[in-house]
Amino acid sequence: MSQLNTDYYARCIATLDKAFTTLKHLTSDDDLYDIYRAACVKEFEIILEQTGKLLKKCLKPYFASSKQVDQLNFKDIFRYAAKHGLINLEEAERWLQYRDNRNDTAHDYGAGFADDTLVLLPQFIQDAYRVNEVIKNQP
Numbered sequence: 204m205s206q207l208n209t210d211y212y213a214r215c216i217a218t219l220d221k222a223f224t225t226l227k228h229l230t231s232d233d234d235l236y237d238i239y240r241a242a243c244v245k246e247f248e249i250i251l252e253q254t255g256k257l258l259k260k261c262l263k264p265y266f267a268s269s270k271q272v273d274q275l276n277f278k279d280i281f282r283y284a285a286k287h288g289l290i291n292l293e294e295a296e297r298w299l300q301y302r303d304n305r306n307d308t309a310h311d312y313g314a315g316f317a318d319d320t321l322v323l324l325p326q327f328i329q330d331a332y333r334v335n336e337v338i339k340n341q342p
Contacts, residue, residue, distance in 0.1 A: 207260055209338050212253050216331045219246035223324050240317050247320050250331050251301055257338050258284045277302055289337050294330055301327055 219242075226239040255277050262280065265287050266272045275283065278299055285295035301323060 207257060207338055207341065209257065209335050212250070212257060212331075212338070213335050215246050215249050215253065216328065216335060219243060219250060219324070219331070220328050222246065223321075223328065226321070240321065243324060244317050244320050247301075247324065247327065248305070250327075251298075251305060254298065254331065254334055255280050258289060258334070261289055261338055261341050262287065289341075290334065294333070297326065297330055301330075 222239050222242040226236065226243060229236045229239060259272055259275060259280050262275070262283050263269055263272050265283065281290070281295040281298045284290045285292045290298075304319060304323060
């Protein structure tokens, strides 16, 4: 397997990190607050989906066929990633919680969803940086 290109993924993580850092210095009545909050939510969603797709590609050597890997759902991707040492069990559980939080609040893309997402971002950003390193270091 050739090394996966994580440039887009890394850029999304860096964008989220910068947007979140900027957001922490703004007050909620600042016009820019809503812009940066929306950027954080958008990048959170992109990174969540990209993480699953990239880890799925990393799992292909552990299965008899690509078809088997392609059939994995989001939860299975992270379970197998932990099973094969790509991430640890605690990280896998957090990724599943990130997804569950998104699914639980997806009907409300308003301030409630955004605020729930913002609470997750400090650990989420760390986890995303770590997954990026894991993926980049795959043979």
